[in-house]
Amino acid sequence: MTAYLVRNVSVVGGAPTDLLIRDGVVAETGAGLAAPDATVLDATGLVALPGLVDLHTHLREPGREDAETVESGSRAAALGGYTAVCAMANTSPVADTAGVVEQVWRLGREAGLVDVQPIGAVTVGLAGERLAELGAMADSAARVRIFSDDGHCVADPKLMRRALEYVKAFDGVIAQHAEEPRLTEGAQMHEGEVSTRLGLTGWPAVAEEAIIARDVLLAEHVGSRLHICHVSTAGSVEVLRHAKARGVKVTAEVTPHHLLLTDEKATTYDPVYKVNPPLRTADDVAALRAALVEGVIDIVATDHAPHAVEDKECEWAYARPGMLGLETALSIALDVLGPQWDLIAERMSRAPARIAGLDGHGLDPAPGVPANLTLVDPAARRVVEPAELASRSRNTPYARMTLPGRIVATFLRGEPTVLDGKAVR
Ligand SMILES: NC(=O)N[C@@H](CC(=O)O)C(=O)O
Ligand SMILES: [Zn+2]
Ligand SMILES: [Zn+2]
Secondary structure (H helix, E strand, C coil), rough: CCCEEEEECCCEEEEEEEEEEEEEEEEECCCCCCCCCCEHHHHHCEEEEECEEEECCCCCCCCCCCCCHHHHHHHHHCCCCEEEEECCCCCCCCCCHHHHHHHHHHHHHHHHCCCCEECCEEEHHHCCCCCCCCHHHHHCCCCCCEEEECCCCCCCCCHHHHHHHHHHHHCCCECCCCCCCHHHHHHHHHCHHHHHCCCCEEECHHHHHHHHHHHHHHHHHHHHHHCCCCCCHHHHHHHHHHHHCCCEEEEEEECCCHHHHHHHHHHCCCCCCCCCCCCCCCHHHHHHHHHHHHHHCCCCCCEEEECCCHHHHHHHHHHHCCEEECCHHHHHHHHHHCCCCCHHHHHHHHHHHHCCCCCCCCCCCCCCCCCEEEEEEEEEEEEECHHCCCCCCCCCCCCCCEEEEEEEEEEECCEEEEEEEEECC
């Protein structure tokens, strides 16, 4: 195994130092380290972060390998600075059995570019009718701890209650896609001024807020852990603030796109901007940014949702919702938050690793710590070129935008997965 001597790097924004990576761990830190056998990387001007952790990734395998595979999504993740991703269960077949979660977990190991932690479905086939075999998935080789019907809401309150109760035994968490289905029938975009102007059926903020309010009360009642996927409205932030003040065990995520883009994008009628929950208003964006800084929202999660060209380059009403995220998330965070490295490390690595219970991830580079880390060039600017993305899909909303920051290198347990901004394999 090659040793790496990373010279003059700022660890999470601190004063420049050297990092010696050997045998899978950070062996030493300090100025002027010597290691004759090590490959030297001059990291002057670069920032080292704990490897990013994505709690919400769609990999599309099994079933839609034309849109993404575990391997292509893992490569996109590594290029984005990630060392671990949690793979959502809305594959085909659905990841609702020990067999399917073990298959995804094994494919992740074979690709070997990031740790792929499968998420299990809450209900059989995501149909919202009966609980999936949560215990069998938890006991499987994949050791599933997060369960989600993402793409669908667990709308039945009794099923949601039972799921919350069930996972308590192994400290599991239910990740809810908060969308009251009766309030979003036929919805195409955020319900507001723009949807009225365009004559498109609206997805009202209350459809999200009502489910979050219900579920924080359920989680409080049964004393279980709840996670809210892709929070998108100012009202949701207020519900979460209230729940956290009461001590409810709830965590929440926001996506890069909900931190940057608004429903005005729908006026282009370009379906690349169609996503669930929909892009909201500038006031929502401001509230989400403030909540992320304050900690009412715990983490940034990408909701990387690759879709094949035929599912995206069609009429708005027929396009699938979802956008790519893994290869641009750090740049968007840097754009939105500025160089607040400790905050970025917390919201994009430490906190998601804690929520997912991923050992060895989310730890700042320090002696003895597994070398899961990424090196960022904050001064670089890049133009997003869809054809150059490692994802099998092209549905990025940032095409041809100039974004700050570039991932120079990523290490997974001491082995580079990205060097010089390029995937090693
Ligand atoms: N976010 C999306 O718009 N789409 C996701 C599903 C989801 O996250 O709800 C997908 O699987 O494509
Ligand atoms: Zn969702
Ligand atoms: Zn999703």
